[in-house]
Amino acid sequence: MAATRSGSNEPPRHLRLRPELRDELGRPLGPVLAGEGADDAVRRAGRLATCGDVVTGRALELGVTPFVAVMDGRTQRGIPRPVPPATLEAFPRVRSAPNPPGEITVALQEALRALVDEGGGLLLVEGEEDLALLPLVEGLPDRTTVIYGQPGAGVAFVEVDRSSRARARALMDRMEVLA
DSSP: OOSSOTTSSSOOOOEEOOGGGHHHHHSOSSOEEOHHHHHHHHHHOSEEEEESHHHHHHHHHTTOOOSEEEEOSOSTTOOOOOOOHHHHHTSSOEEEEEEOTTEEOHHHHHHHHHHHHHTOEEEEEEEOOGGGHHHHHHHSOTTEEEEEEETTTEEEEEEOSHHHHHHHHHHHHTSEEOO
């Protein structure tokens, strides 16, 4: 995030997931919906943000352009695929940032902050986008709905508010600081 973490006076830090946090981060941060229920919730969402290629693509198929979308060109760590040109064209601006698996880089946090400050767009992650969910929730305005895939279950919905932002920040604060 540009100079500081949202809601904090600290500069962004390069973080690495600690093994003891894996199980906790595997649990959804909000309710999980599937099928038509998930589609209806996406259509009803006011300001929407997406973290993941499949949920971003589905939102666009439903006619909903996310305020901020995060993609890495992979689904469940599969073979990388190029982001479709129509997806790139759906967003007013596109940024990219490196982010290795199991980490949250300063560059990723700064790119997310810039997109929020500039009025939204698409962040293409060079590496892995899974943990981008945390700085995304932390940095978005209240009443934004963040969605991300919950493998084997459906789509998790997180309403950004003081509580969800604090939970994301607390998880990030428990990660190993690399720089």
